[in-house]
Amino acid sequence: MTRQGDANNREKTLGENIVMVVFIALLMSVFLYYFFKQEREFTQVGFDVVATNFSSKVTAIRAQWFMDNQPDTVLVKEPDGAILRIKVNERGWVDFTGFDDACQQIWRALVSDDFSFINQPVAVLMVQDSTNSLQSHCRFSLPSGEYFDYFFANGKVANASMQ
Secondary structure, eight states, X not given: OHHHHHHHHHHHHHHHHHXXXXXXXXXXXXXXXXXXXXXXXXXXXXXXXXXXXXHHHHHHHHHHHHHTTSOSEEEEEOTTSOEEEEEBOTTSOBOOBTBTTHHHXXXXXXXXXXXXXXXEEOEEEEEOOSSOGGGOEEEEEOTTSEEEEEETTTTEEEEEEEO
């Protein structure tokens, strides 16, 4: 009878272990489902914040341009003490036109030297309109579809949106 009792205890223990493993796997799958469901929204909100900060920096540089008697280059002091030289156009908007990598220069000057956001590469494109120079702009986009545009002719930053 002792052997029979030991066998029953082992079966209960094995059955309990299987139930626990299934329960933990179920909890993990529910967590992963909600995590991946919300991840796209986190990315979109985060890139909206990048676009807003970008717009604020563009406006601050233009204000500095007015205070410095409208030079071709505005000197901006970074929090770490470094001084950045930022090219502006005749209207005071950040503009590196004339450089092969104008939009990359703008991203480096206003956002970061790193072309990534939340472990996603940021594509930086120059969109030129030969018929209307006011429509030429830079597009900063993520592989997941979020993007924002910067029109250097008038300083407008089109809010982040989905492609």
